[in-house]
Amino acid sequence: MKLVCIDCGEELSSGKFEYNCKCSGLLDVVHDFKKYDSELLKRLFTERLSDRMTPYASGVWRYKELIFPELPDDCIVTKYEGNTGLYSSKLLQEYTGVRKVYLKAQSENPSGSFKDNGMTVAVSHGKSLGYKKFTCTSTGNTSSSLAMYASIAGADSYVFVPNKDISLNKVLQTLAYGAKVFSVDRNYDDGIQFLERHSSDLGLYICNSVNPFRIEGQKSIIYEAAQYLSWKLPEWIIVPGGALSNATALGKGLQDLFMLGFIDKMPKVAVVQAEGASPFHKMLAQKKQELTPERYPYTRASALNIGNPPSWKKALKTLTQTKGVTISVTDEEILDAKAVIDKSGIGCEPASAATIAGLRNLISQKVIDKDESVLCILTGNILKDTDALNYYHLGESTASTLKNTLQEADLTFNSIKEFIL
Known part of the structure; x- marks a missing residue:
């Protein structure tokens, strides 16, 4: 390695x-994967599905040979992350118009988001180097994941969050896990630049997606989906695009699986951004060679509120290798898609729902055929952003086409009967 x-x-x-x-x-x-026998690895990964109370019970460390083979087991910091559900939904098939759609619910991770897949590897690597102080800048999910893993490791965490346009739920979760949280009058991109400039002098180990070991852990999302589907992936994989670490990691994981012969065909990857924070999509739509940062990005899908995604070059490599596409969707489309995902019984935070909103548009634009199969990555838990739920169902939103309001009623048989019978 x-x-x-x-x-x-x-x-x-x-x-x-x-x-x-x-x-x-x-x-x-x-990595050097030439030393591995692919069939032996498959059997090993299957055997580890029955592990309990060892690092290999994790849906990340199950694939240790493909992620961080050199790491000593006593350095692994895990909460048995991964092992998240892969669901199909007739309601979502009807909503999007596609024949078969799977949803990988990374929202079921211990801290409630896909960040755990990468964070377990980043913190474990930092621990192996002797670090006791970990840091990140975050719109919420990265910070809560880092705070959780740092606490498990007996280490300190220092988190920088913008003081506006983020979910308070995620900040409270981060505080609850014990992190020192700095609310700053700057955006995510400023935070990344600060940490790259000063982390060494402060003795801090950075856990953002600029850290290549974060990406290694996030690869496991696609490994796990492929294993659940007997190593036959759908024709398309759709992922939300904020910092673009997920698109990067999925592309890297797909290359690994193809190189090892676990899959015989590369799915196409679609990256979905919110219209108010879509620098990567605009770069490709305008056929530019370099990304132009957006200084003041804004979307109600707060996890996507990133105007200068640090992993854009790696994400571009993913789209090139998979013949993938980008698309942007409105906040209204995101929140409507979220309402359908929630109603299906799966649930997600707004950023996750960008996948279904994007799929619906890609079907209508005939980029994706209705007879193709699709895997959508849901990145965060339904309770990560209750402000969005309140806004859509109970608040001032006038564009909520699937609003589900509270029913005022007397607790009598005749009153309740009017709503039920």
């Missing part, structure tokens, strides 16, 4: 760890 710059291709010196190459490019973990 080695660290290689995605821009200049330079390999980091053995035993050295940095977040960026000296040319400022992001680093990538590169």
Whole structure:
């Protein structure tokens, strides 16, 4: 396993760890999979499904050989993350118009989001290097995940969150796990730049997606989905696009599976951004070579409120390799899609619902055929953003087409009968 710059291709010196190459490019973990027998690995991963109370009971560390084989087991910090549900829904098939749609509910992770898949690896790596202080800048899910894992590791966490346009639920969760939270009058992108500049002097280990070990952990999302489906993935995979770490990780995981012969065909990846925070989609739609940051992004899907996604070059590689696409959707489309996902009994936070909103539009634009199969990644729990639920169902929203309001009623048989019979 080695660290290689995605821009200049330079390999980091053995035993050295940095977040960026000296040319400022992001680093990538590169494995040597030639030493593995793919069929033996498949059997090993299947056997580990029955593990309990060991690191291999985790839906991430089950695939340790493909993620971080060199890490000593006593450095693994885990809460048995992963092992999240893969669901189908007739209601969502009807809503989107596609023949078969699966939803990978990363919302069922211990801290309630997909960030746990990557955070367990990042914190474990930091622990192996001797770090006692961990940090991130966050719109919410990264911070709550980091705070949880740092506490399990007996370490401290320091979190920087914007002071507006984020979910208070996520901030409260982060505080509850014991993190020191700094509410700053800056955005996510400013926080990333601050940490890259000062983390070394402060003795902090960064757990944002600039950390290549975060990406290694998030690869397990696609490993797990593939294993659940007997190593036959759908034709399309759709993911929300904020910092773009998920698109990066899924693409990397797909390449691994294809290289190992676990899958014989690469699915296409679609990245969905909110209209108010869509720099990556705009770059590709306008056929530009470089991303133009958005200084003041805004969407009610607060996890997508990122104007300068640090992983855009890696995400671009994913789309190139899979012949994928991007699309942007309105907040109204996101919240309507969320209402359908919630009503299906699965539930999600607004950013997750961008996948279903995007799928619906891609079907109507005939980019995706109704007879193709699709996997949508749901990134966060329904209770991650109760402000959005209140706004849509009980608040001032006038565009809520699937609003479900409280019913005022007397607790008498005749009064209740009017609503039920």
